[in-house]
Amino acid sequence: MNFTLKHTDPGSKARAGLLKTAHGTIETPIFMPVGTVASVKGVHQRELRDEIDPDIILGNTYHLYLRPGTEILKSAGGLHKFMGWDRPILTDSGGYQVYSLSGRRKIKEEGVKFKSHIDGSLHEFTPESVVDLQREIGADIIMAFDECTPYPCEYDYARRSMHLTHRWLDRCIKHFEESEPLYGYQQLFFPIVQGSVYTDLRKQSAEYIAGTDAVGNAIGGLSVGEPAEEMYEMAEAVCDILPTGKPRYLMGVGTPINILENIALGVDMFDCVMPTRNARNGMLFTSEGTINIKNKKWEDDFSPLDPMGHTFVDQEYSKAYLRHLFAANEYLGKQIATIHNLGFYLWLVRESRRRILDGSFRPWKDQMVKQMDKRL
Amino acid sequence: MNFTLKHTDPGSKARAGLLKTAHGTIETPIFMPVGTVASVKGVHQRELRDEIDPDIILGNTYHLYLRPGTEILKSAGGLHKFMGWDRPILTDSGGYQVYSLSGRRKIKEEGVKFKSHIDGSLHEFTPESVVDLQREIGADIIMAFDECTPYPCEYDYARRSMHLTHRWLDRCIKHFEESEPLYGYQQLFFPIVQGSVYTDLRKQSAEYIAGTDAVGNAIGGLSVGEPAEEMYEMAEAVCDILPTGKPRYLMGVGTPINILENIALGVDMFDCVMPTRNARNGMLFTSEGTINIKNKKWEDDFSPLDPMGHTFVDQEYSKAYLRHLFAANEYLGKQIATIHNLGFYLWLVRESRRRILDGSFRPWKDQMVKQMDKRL
Numbered sequence: 001m002n003f004t005l006k007h008t009d010p011g012s013k014a015r016a017g018l019l020k021t022a023h024g025t026i027e028t029p030i031f032m033p034v035g036t037v038a039s040v041k042g043v044h045q046r047e048l049r050d051e052i053d054p055d056i057i058l059g060n061t062y063h064l065y066l067r068p069g070t071e072i073l074k075s076a077g078g079l080h081k082f083m084g085w086d087r088p089i090l091t092d093s094g095g096y097q098v099y100s101l102s103g104r105r106k107i108k109e110e111g112v113k114f115k116s117h118i119d120g121s122l123h124e125f126t127p128e129s130v131v132d133l134q135r136e137i138g139a140d141i142i143m144a145f146d147e148c149t150p151y152p153c154e155y156d157y158a159r160r161s162m163h164l165t166h167r168w169l170d171r172c173i174k175h176f177e178e179s180e181p182l183y184g185y186q187q188l189f190f191p192i193v194q195g196s197v198y199t200d201l202r203k204q205s206a207e208y209i210a211g212t213d214a215v216g217n218a219i220g221g222l223s224v225g226e227p228a229e230e231m232y233e234m235a236e237a238v239c240d241i242l243p244t245g246k247p248r249y250l251m252g253v254g255t256p257i258n259i260l261e262n263i264a265l266g267v268d269m270f271d272c273v274m275p276t277r278n279a280r281n282g283m284l285f286t287s288e289g290t291i292n293i294k295n296k297k298w299e300d301d302f303s304p305l306d307p308m309g310h311t312f313v314d315q316e317y318s319k320a321y322l323r324h325l326f327a328a329n330e331y332l333g334k335q336i337a338t339i340h341n342l343g344f345y346l347w348l349v350r351e352s353r354r355r356i357l358d359g360s361f362r363p364w365k366d367q368m369v370k371q372m373d374k375r376l
Numbered sequence: 377m378n379f380t381l382k383h384t385d386p387g388s389k390a391r392a393g394l395l396k397t398a399h400g401t402i403e404t405p406i407f408m409p410v411g412t413v414a415s416v417k418g419v420h421q422r423e424l425r426d427e428i429d430p431d432i433i434l435g436n437t438y439h440l441y442l443r444p445g446t447e448i449l450k451s452a453g454g455l456h457k458f459m460g461w462d463r464p465i466l467t468d469s470g471g472y473q474v475y476s477l478s479g480r481r482k483i484k485e486e487g488v489k490f491k492s493h494i495d496g497s498l499h500e501f502t503p504e505s506v507v508d509l510q511r512e513i514g515a516d517i518i519m520a521f522d523e524c525t526p527y528p529c530e531y532d533y534a535r536r537s538m539h540l541t542h543r544w545l546d547r548c549i550k551h552f553e554e555s556e557p558l559y560g561y562q563q564l565f566f567p568i569v570q571g572s573v574y575t576d577l578r579k580q581s582a583e584y585i586a587g588t589d590a591v592g593n594a595i596g597g598l599s600v601g602e603p604a605e606e607m608y609e610m611a612e613a614v615c616d617i618l619p620t621g622k623p624r625y626l627m628g629v630g631t632p633i634n635i636l637e638n639i640a641l642g643v644d645m646f647d648c649v650m651p652t653r654n655a656r657n658g659m660l661f662t663s664e665g666t667i668n669i670k671n672k673k674w675e676d677d678f679s680p681l682d683p684m685g686h687t688f689v690d691q692e693y694s695k696a697y698l699r700h701l702f703a704a705n706e707y708l709g710k711q712i713a714t715i716h717n718l719g720f721y722l723w724l725v726r727e728s729r730r731r732i733l734d735g736s737f738r739p740w741k742d743q744m745v746k747q748m749d750k751r752l
Contacts, residue, residue, distance in 0.1 A: 037704045038697070044711065046688060068675070068700040075676050076696065082678075084692055299444070300451050302458075312422060316460055320452065321414070324444040328413045331707055335420065 002188060002215050003247050009355075011362025013239065013266035016353045019216070019247050021140040022185035023080065023088040026055040028247060028268040029352050031259065031345045032090060034276060037063045038083040041276055042335040043342070045084050051311040052342045056088040056140070058271045061133050062097035065123075066116055070136035078138025078183045090271075091139035093130045093172075095146045095192075096220070096252070107147060109164070127171035131179060138183050143218060144172045146192040151225040158196035162205050165194045173212060190249060192220040193238050197230045206241035216247040216269075223252045223272070232261055239266035256285050256348055256372050260365045263352050275345045279337035282326045285344050289374030291319075293337065298323040305336070311343035378564060378591050379623050385731075387738025389615065389642035392729045395592070395623050397516040398561035399456065399464040402431040404623055404644035405728050407635065407721045408466060410652060413439045414459040417652055418711040419718070421460050427687040428718045432464040432516070434647045437509050438473035441499075442492055446512035454514025454559045466647075467515035469506045469548075471568075472596070472628070475524045483523060485540070503547035507555060514559050519594060520548045522568040527601040534572035538581050541570045549588060566625060568596040569614050573606045582617035592623040592645075599628045599648070608637055615642035632661050632724055632748050636741045639728050651721045655713035658702045661720050665750030667695075669713065674699040681712070687719035 007016045019026040033040050033048065035057045040048055048054070059079055064070070068082070076082035079089055098105050098112045105114035111126030125133075127145040134142040146165040149158050169191050176189045191209045195201030209217050219238050222231045235250060242248050249269035250262050259270050275285065284291040286306050291298075298319040305322055306314040313336045325333030348368075355361035383392045395402040409416050409424065411433045416424055424430070435455055440446070444458070452458035455465055474481050474488045481490035487502030503521040510518040522541040525534050545567050552565045567585045571577030585593050595614050598607045611626060618624050625645035626638050635646050651661065660667040662682050667674075674695040681698055682690040689712045701709030724744075731737035 037700075037706055039701060039704075039706045039708045042707050042711070044689075044708065045692065063704075067704045068696075072676060072696065072700070076678055076694075082694075082697060082700075084694075084697065300448055302452055313420075316421065318452075318458075318460075320444075320448065321458060321460065324413075324448070324458075325415060328415075328439075328443045330413060330415045331418050331710070332415045332420065334707070335418070335711070 001245070003245060005245060007357050009264075009361040010359055012264040012365070014263045014352065014356045014361050014365075015266060015268060016356040017247060017268055021056070021088040021188060023086060023140050024055065026088060027350075027353055029263045029349045029356075030055055030269050031349045032056050032058040032269065032271040033342050033345075034058050034060070034271055034273050035083070036060045037067055038079060040338075040342070041280070042331070042338045047339060048085070049087070051339060052346055054087075054342075054346050056090060057085065059089055059091045059137065059139065060094070060097060061091045061130060061137065062094035064091070064137055065094065065133055066118055070133055073138070074136050074182065080138060088140040089138075090141035091134050091137050091143065092251070093134070093143040093145045094125050095130075096148045098125055099148045107164075109167075111145075127168040128175040131172055131175045135179055135182055135187065138181070139187060141188045141190060141216070142176070144169050144189070144191045146194055146220050148221050148224065149194065149196045151197065153196040155198055158198055158201055162194045162201050165192065166205070166208050169209070169212065188215045190214055190216045190218045192218040192251070193242075194221045195234075196221060197226050197234060199233065199237050202234050202237050203241060206238040210242055214246070216249060217242045218249040218251055219267075220251045222250065223254050223258070228258060228261070231258070232265060235262050235267060236265045256345065257369050259345070259348060260352065260369055263349075264362070264365055270349070275341035276338050279341040280334045282333070282337060284337055285341050285372070286376070287344070287368065287371060289372055289376045291376045293319065293322050294326050295323070305340060306344075309340060309343060310347045311339050313339045314343070377621070379621060381621060383733050385640075385737040386735055388640040388741070390639045390728065390732045390737050390741075391642060391644060392732040393623060393644055397432070397464040397564060399462060399516050400431065402464060403726075403729055405639045405725045405732075406431055406645050407725045408432050408434040408645065408647040409718050409721075410434050410436070410647055410649050411459070412436045413443055414455060416714075416718070417656070418707070418714045423715060424461075425463070427715060428722055430463075430718075430722055432466060433461065435465055435467045435513065435515065436470070436473060437467045437506060437513065438470035440467070440513055441470065441509055442494055446509055449514070450512050450558065456514060464516040465514075466517035467510050467513050467519065468627070469510070469519040469521040470501050471506075471522045472524045474501055475526075483540075485543075487521075503544040504551040507548055507551045511555055511558055511563065514557070515563060517564045517566060517592070518552070520545045520565070520567045522570055522596055524597050524600065525570060525572045527573065529572040531574055534574055534577055538570045538577050541568065542581070542584050545585070545588065564591045566590055566592045566594045568594040568627070569618070570597045571610070572597060573602050573610060575609065575613050578610050578613050579617060582614040586618055590622070592625060593618045594625040594627055595643070596627045598626065599630050599634070604634060604637070607634070608641060611638050611643060612641045632721065633745050635721070635724060636728065636745055639725075640738070640741055646725070651717035652714050655717040656710045658709070658713060660713055661717050661748070662752070663720070663744065663747060665748055665752045667752045669695065669698050670702050671699070681716060682720075685716060685719060686723045687715050689715045690719070
């Protein structure tokens with residue numbers, strides 16, 4: 001067994017667990033910083049490791065396939081060696097990125113043909129090819145190839161798409177089982193629940209996915225524009241069906257509040273570009289609420305960036321200084337904000353874990369959700 | 377006396393010295409990384425301090441005056457506190473930036489009227505106002521307000537401009553002596569030699585500047601497009617006149633080869649945007665020659681960035697990885713290249729100092745100049 005459930009919160013469905021992978025054990029709940037093209041944008045690997053300290057990061061198969069390409073990654077001995085990161089990596093399957101290329105892709109039973117966003121060249125992903133690509137990347141956790149439905153989505157489309165995702169899943173599993181890791185270490189495979197915002201489809205999909213008896217299970221197709229309440233409803237319906245003894249990964253979620261609410265529903269793993277992307281636009285997440293550091297009000301606030309913060313940037317730089325860097329369009333501003341936000345997200349999941357283990361998660365979560373909703 | 381000459385190289389005019397300032401002692405020869413708007417682009421202050429380790433950095437009065445403005449800097453208690461840098465800072469006077477705004481500035485006896493490159497607003501710098509601005513910034517070393525002549529430059533224009541610079545210098549000195557530091561520590565004042573590429577003007581200017589008996593002296597108006605041989609000729613003519621017991625600062629120079637050649641002529645201090653700007657374009661300086669990391673030849677070279685390098689990036693990242701970051705337009709690439717280049721420049725001046733002190737500078741310099749001229 002790769003996953004061990006250590007504790008469940010008495011006041012919610014939140015769980016603390018341990019997920020063993022070839023590059024190390026992951027303490028859950030966990031947030032995975034997104035390293036799209038073999039780099040968490042603007043963050044040195046040593047800062048990621050020593051300051052932000054996530055147990056695992058995420059890479060995007062679509063982006064890595066285009067650049068540097070899996071031939072280079074194979075020559076390097078896999079993504080870990082290529083980028084100098086020796087902790088676990090999870091790769092998505094490219095499904096989400098390909099789906100986002102609307103107008104530049106065609107979905108068929110066999111797979112998806114698409115045009116590169118870089119040079120317009122033609123490519124095809126199939127359930128088999130994305131397993132191969134993720135073998136070549138050498139991710140510790142490999143994701144199934146799925147279709148991520150948009151929001152809103154007609155019921156009939158959602159139903160047909162879910163069945164396509166299930167058929168693709170069968171092909172992924174077959175190919176995964178018939179293929180071998182390339183670098184001598186075990187890779188884990190996670191299937192993905194779909195079904196848009198339709199509870200009956202979500203339940204049907206969750207049962208199908210649970211039936212594959214995979215090491216871990218993911219929930220896709222959420223955080224695509226639906227109201228938070230619908231997201232929580234779907235996550236809860238799915239979590240209640242997915243096996244207790246396996247980790248649950250909610251893909252692409254979300255705000256700090258989304259993360260706490262979904263932890264309370266039984267989700268164990270998260271990833272999202274929000275802390276990094278919003279950082280580059282000057283938005284800081286803190287335990288007291290959000291800060292738009294570009295606002296003139298911070299111009300002469302020489303207090304530390306976040307006195308409660310957990311990375312060096314929070315103590316070593318002031319709000320006024322960071323505000324100046326954004327005003328002057330200095331890239332160091334984006335670097336500082338990114339480290340701050342990722343540091344905060346990782347603190348949030350670590351603190352959640354600590355609270356789950358000592359039984360105080362629920363009241364703390366309720367309090368935090370209120371606090372973090374403020375704009376400072 | 378703020379400057380102590382420790383040793384002069386037997387095989388050249390190279391010198392090793394110590395320059396005392398309010399924020400610490402500077403070992404010369406020194407290279408000053410450029411922190412234009414209160415940030416060395418893409419480099420955290422802790423990386424600058426711990427990895428690159430310069431004794432002093434440079435700030436630009438023109439840029440700091442526009443953003444964040446000296447009111448903010450005054451509220452912060454000066455630039456050191458504002459940006460979180462407790463070692464020495466030198467500021468230029470804004471003369472060079474204002475001169476670069478051709479078509480957007482008007483030079484008169486009183487001073488220079490110019491339009492901001494940011495919003496076109498009208499401003500004026502005078503010899504007195506730039507001293508005040510540098511008092512407000514709180515630089516350890518303050519530069520005189522000068523006119524930097526272009527290359528090529530008519531003899532008559534160069535002569536008239538030199539005299540204007542001298543008259544401005546007198547006003548700067550008067551205002552400097554009549555004003556006080558704002559933050560309780562001593563600020564040093566350096567005048568600037570001008571005279572374009574005309575030896576007689578350079579000598580005349582050097583004598584005028586030497587006559588002011590300043591703590592240190594600068595050479596401006598070089599590295600503006602003239603052939604390296606003319607730069608060396610002017611630097612040598614000026615160094616031979618400037619007092620031996622005062623540090624000599626050659627402004628805006630240059631390539632690693634330029635730096636070694638000018639050290640050999642008796643220059644002690646340098647600054648240049650080249651290591652940082654060229655880094656952002658993928659050009660790396662090494663002791664074996666220059667690397668264009670964007671070249672396809674590095675695509676599968678997984679060896680360390682620079683095995684002889686002196687910062688963490690040189691060992692922790694490979695050439696192939698850095699090449700990928702540039703190909704994918706990931707900002708981390710610029711960050712890595714910047715740290716590498718600054719690390720190399722600082723190594724170059726520290727090694728020069730070591731060689732001057734042990735008497736082996738000249739043959740080492742000759743060898744290095746040959747090596748570094750290669751493209752790898």
